[in-house]
Amino acid sequence: MTSQPLSGLRVLDFTRVLAGPYATALLADLGAEIIKVEGPGGDEYRHIGPFRDGESALFQTANRGKRSILLDLKDPADRDVALALADRADVVVENFRPGVMARLGLGPDQLRARNPRLVYASISGFGQSGPNHERPAYDIILQAMSGMMALTGDPDAAPMMVGEAVADVAGGLFAAWGIMTALYERERTGQGREIDVALFDALASMMPTAAARVLVCGQDPVRSGNRHALSAPFGTYPAGQGHFAVAVLNDRLFARFAAAIDRPELIDDPRFATDADRRLNEPALAEAITTWAADLDAEGAVAALSAAGIPAAPLSTAREAWTSDQVMARGLVSAVDHPQLGRIDLPEQPVHFAGAPRGMRRPAPGLDEHGAQIRAELES
Structure with missing residues (x-):
């Protein structure tokens, strides 16, 4: 058995920046076909550094293995292309503010009425409901509001950010998990499902020890610096x-x-x-x-x-860790051939599936690189 676990799965990806693209990159690593829909100007991450030879390294890592088509969703003709692509998709993923996709005629009710087997995942800062659902959210905002920042840093100093975009990564992980759960359910029922993923919820769920202390014991956890909150040494x-x-x-x-x-x-x-x-x-x-x-x-x-x-x-630096023998032996990095950058190393999803090869991936796409090809496939 040498096929990828998600070979044959088609995902229509309207996401940008990090949480949504991270979720679909994990699926791409496992063989899913990801059609990345980008508006005029492309995903914001194309324009955020660090850069190498004019290409964003962040965009490369978060969008590996995908195909790109440029669609102006406010243009009726391009919106019709998006509808046609959704009719053929297994999964739609979007991370606009709540209500935006519905106003464009591409919301879950609209698309699932045409394609009942569709799994429709919406990723947002605070979810599709609740008092904060319309608030914009960035990782630092979510770390601040979830309690993560209050628990990080020296107890005698100010709260501190975690040194990675943990809210986006947590949201992407739970989105990928939710998508696969809904696809498993579809195998039994024949029906897709709408999925609501909030980055705030995801980050809060990544703090089980804090939750246990608050919810079960009625405690108010505080920062413990570089010491475990409950054990020593x-x-x-x-x-x-x-x-x-x-x-x-x-x-x-x-x-x-x-x-x-x-x-x-x-x-x-x-x-x-x-x-x-x-x-x-x-x-x-x-x-x-x-x-x-x-x-x-x-x-x-x-x-x-x-x-x-x-x-x-x-204590290893990030560079030491990512270039370590352990990382290489576990296949967490593999090389791809990029048309401008040449051969570059990119991270790969961490789960090993027996019999499924690692590596053999494509780089992130250029803006609208596959637009003509994808449009032609709709005619076939």
């Missing part, structure tokens, strides 16, 4: 040179840890009897760890802890 600590991360989550590991840092007396110290006690008294543990690691570099500290069976790691 579980965080990052300085060595003589550099920093390292360590994760000790149970009594058995703590006994090994105490021996590894040459402090066996910690095992019988009542301040560290349980995981909760250790978190309460984490500053004392941090002092012991820092003293032990003062004469080591980060790699040496990690080597000593790892030899004792303690989960530990040095």
Whole structure:
């Protein structure tokens, strides 16, 4: 078996920027045909850096493997092309503000009346309903409103953004998951379904430990910096040179840890009897760890802890991680041939399907690169 899991799936993609394109890029990686509909000027990400030889690297990563057609959806003739494409599609994905697609005559009720098997996914900042549904949303806004930012950073400093567009990525992931769930249901019922994905909802759902503390225990979680909110020692600590991360989550590991840092007396110290006690008294543990690691570099500290069976790691930069042997061995990056940029490396969806090849993908398309081809296919 060498076919891709989503071979034969046709997706009409009206999305732009990140959340929607990320969702459809995941589907493209698995063999789905993605027809990207772009308005005059193209997706905004075509014009946002970083750039290489005039091409946006962000656009390349978020739109790999797709075909592009330029349609002015306010033009009746182009709207008819969009309708014809939707009639032949399995999935439509859009991320305009709520109500925009309906006003264009391309809303879920309008398209599903013509194609009942259609799965129609709408992605927006706050969903199709609720008091905030008409608010514009950017990742920083969603991090601020979801509680994510309030939980990130040093407890004695200001709240801090997570260093990636996590709301967009979370929304894209849940959109792809929702689409596949609806397609599975369609296999049983013959009917498609409308899907409403809010980036706010998606990001909130990515915080299960905070939700447990708020909803079940009535707590109000606060920032804990580079330390775990509930366990210790579980965080990052300085060595003589550099920093390292360590994760000790149970009594058995703590006994090994105490021996590894040459402090066996910690095992019988009542301040560290349980995981909760250790978190309460984490500053004392941090002092012991820092003293032990003062004469080591980060790699040496990690080597000593790892030899004792303690989960530990040095802190890698993004460049070090994306170019690491682990990333390459897992096929998280594969090369594509771009007409202007030549051979470039792009990220690939992370799930391995037995028997399905990785790689063999296309680069992101030029604006309207496949427009004539797609229009001709409608005549066949």
